[in-house]
Amino acid sequence: MNLPNRITLARICLIPIMMFFLLVDFDFYAQLHWGSFELSVNHLIAAILFLLAASTDGIDGYIARKHNLVTNLGKLLDPLADKLLISAVLISLVELGRCDSWIVIVIIFREFAVTGLRQIALLEGKVVAASKWGKLKTILQIVAISLLLLNNFPFQFISIPFDDIAIWAAAIVTIISGVDYFVKNKELLQLDNA
Template identity: 75%
Template sequence: MNLPNKITLARICLIPLMMICLLVKFDFYPEPLQWGEFSLPFNQLLAALIFIVAASTDGIDGYLARKHNLVTNLGKLLDPLADKLLVTAVLISLVEMGKLDSWVAVVIVSREFAVTGLRQIALLDGSVVAASNWGKLKTVIQIVAIVALLINNFPFVFMGLPFDQIAIWAAAIITIYSGYDYFVKNKHLLHSSNA
């Protein structure tokens, strides 16, 4: 197994660790970080750091695979799977914690399933649906929104700016639009005789 695939597997392995930090209450966690009325439980901070590390490995594994000609079928399978597992796991955890409305999680996860299905149809047709600029923007905004939710809107809470809510709304809107964009640009695949 090559290095990019090992990095992708490491990202997958970080997912249960992040979920344990978010959803399991341990007595040995330090006291929450507090500044006036603001409070950030240590487990959320730890989960945010794990999420940031895991999300950052997405670009690293792809870059290494392309640069060193290490692109494999296993990597093509694992990389998008790892991305979807990471985002889905944290969104479900945030819903469970009461920090995210379930409809937002459903919209984001549904879009991921739909685009994955489109990519499968493309493979049957012998083509590839490449990541679009909207898809890349969607990923960045989702990561920013998730981190903002995990760290309780720090530091924007001190300015009275609901940045976490603005970011999650932006993520939902761009997620919907990027999914629409994929389907419009690849609608020929849905009418192909091979699909």
């Protein structure tokens, strides 16, 4: 197994560890306090693990392309790891009451729909490459999730609900990017007349 695939597998392995810190209610439940700002230590650890896992996404792809290590396993694992990471955290944020469920449903629905489109493309021998909208969607989702995990740090000090703004922006761009993928690849969805 090559280095990019190991990095991708490490990202997948970080997910249950991150979920443990995010969802398990520790007895000591230590809190960080800074004025009116509070954050549990276990949620801080979960946020750090999320950022670490999210940062490996670009690294594995860069190494694979630069050193000609792109494999079919990597093509399968990389998007799977991304979807598992984002979905697991968003569902947990709903459980914790930090994110509206309808936003999470929209984001996860788009991820499944685009994954299905990519599967159809693969059956036709084509590849649906990531678009600019798709890349922006990923960045906004990572920013929004990070802010939600960190209780809107540092923006709560200036009373700007940037975590809410970011998750709304992520939802809107997620919808736009999904529509963009389907419009640009509509020929893949044509019914076979034979």
